[in-house]
Amino acid sequence: MKITIYDVAKEAGVSIATVSKVINGKGKISQARRAEIMRVIERLKYQPSVIAAALTNKKTFTLGLLIPDISNPFFGEIARAVEDQGQRHGYSVVICSTDNQDERAQRYISLLYQKSVDGLIIGTGIEDKDILRRLAEKSFPVALIAREMPALSVPTVLVDDFIGGFLAATHLLKLGHSRFGVLAENMKVPSSRERVRGFKRAVEDAGLVIFEDCIQACEYRMDDGRGKALGLLSLKHPPTALFCCSDLLAVGALQAAAQLKIHVPDQVSVISFDNTVLASVMSPALTAVSQPIEHMGKLAVDLLVKELNKELPVKQRIVLSPEIVIRESTGHPPVMRRTI
């Protein structure tokens, strides 16, 4: 059987109240008693039950992390950052992959609620606003990471997606491109929309336009990026540069180009968003708008923990600036394009 506080109390010849105080460093306990109790705890290898404490305390020191898919490198990196920073504050984290399905998200949220996690970090899109409204009603502590929910007033940390898109376009424009294709994620996701909006803005500021049919909304899978890129690259007048809203989509685009024997970057440039390990590992290595993933994870946890400790007077929304990492997948547009 597990050692309990009662065992320790009996062994040390004191009351459980005293033991509890020693453990939590509360109340006044004489040095002698304290030392003696500590010794007993040591000897018995007593480890307090977090569960039991939670029942009175209302704190489980566990956080839930809602993301689309832990096996997606972007979210793997987010999870790692969240885990580490959580750990630093004494929290464990439960991962929940939603596959971007509201129903799965809802199920996980209920579950986490029943398990009394102290708070939630949400990094997945949730379309059904009711799900979040219910959270708010229960005043369940939530922080958003890499997502935005304008309807909700919750601490948020994300990258400036608009600027990110803008930067991507600026880079491409500087290289001399004028025909653009875009692989967006689901346009219902604000961040994706912002990226595209930023991209378009920069292009339009340069006096150019993007044809609507050159903007393709994709699922978040690589395959879909490849399929949509195949379409774009097979147009009569294909774009000379592709802006992909995630590394996964960019990988798909690279595959599409390879399949069509179109050289990157000589014949078409590809610029990505996220800058996960995938971007650095591809060949050609992907030029990408970089999200400060680790920093974002850290900040999201800090925000949530502050919220839990009620140290947060007002809801903060931290917007980080993305940077562009130039690698091999972007270059000048081909001077002359073969006409098929």
Next chain:
Amino acid sequence: MKITIYDVAKEAGVSIATVSKVINGKGKISQARRAEIMRVIERLKYQPSVIAAALTNKKTFTLGLLIPDISNPFFGEIARAVEDQGQRHGYSVVICSTDNQDERAQRYISLLYQKSVDGLIIGTGIEDKDILRRLAEKSFPVALIAREMPALSVPTVLVDDFIGGFLAATHLLKLGHSRFGVLAENMKVPSSRERVRGFKRAVEDAGLVIFEDCIQACEYRMDDGRGKALGLLSLKHPPTALFCCSDLLAVGALQAAAQLKIHVPDQVSVISFDNTVLASVMSPALTAVSQPIEHMGKLAVDLLVKELNKELPVKQRIVLSPEIVIRESTGHPPVMRRTI
């Protein structure tokens, strides 16, 4: 305030015992009562506290997953499989990245123990046998995934590493290679050792040898793979084929080759182990010994859950057969090798 079983009982005009029985489908309750109580539960949106139940039950329906690093795609994929199968059995999973450090592993294990997780899935190497012995003493339910601990008698699911190595060598031999290099992981890890052993065996069976200095033990990081590969490829008589014990190391090898302007597979073949998304995405795409990651995750959870339910009379050790996935990174050895 949260709705409790007392609220439901009061509202339905019954005792909490009755409500409890209805929730858990235990005991005999009249249809009428049951229906009425269900209605109240519905109306009040009552959600039982798992924490409180755990205090009596001894079950939190939470599992711990110990892996080296959740941001490593291999473990991301493992985690996803474990999460999904856990979910199917009603368990949540807490991720714990150990960075292969025993101290971190120990800290996490203590924490998980205090949080009363029902069981542990360990996918990280632990050198300090005492850590595991302590687990065994407490008869803490554990399952091993993609790891082996001969010292310990615990349910295990892994791929046959020896065969995997053997297959890799066989493939290379068939292509005509005779000078091999190996990027191993830490040789203290049994699975790595087995892979190398299998590889060597096949080579020796063919009447060839591998020079000891062509077997390099690496950390699990990509950089290290690159560094060690640079060394091997810079030898006076460099190997014509590299066997890498993980995708990450293989990526490093590919980078090294690119850096030295050595063409893969024309000048050197690279064969990998794991077959994560990285293998399929690289250029050239990696020929790899494939671990059935999803299946392994599923089986590990099944084994652990059976153990928890005491449905497991004897400890099972499930050894899956790896398959080789041939892609672009392997080919015939160069007929003539430039002599520098």
Next chain:
DNA sequence: TTGAAAGCGGTACCAT
């Protein structure tokens, strides 16, 4: 078929 009550392992208030 239903309910009273004794835990489960802690915390914290209130006496002493």
Next chain:
DNA sequence: ATGGTACCGCTTTCAA
């Protein structure tokens, strides 16, 4: 400085 004790929310005998 210590200890008694009433919870926390639920499960599970045991009586009724």
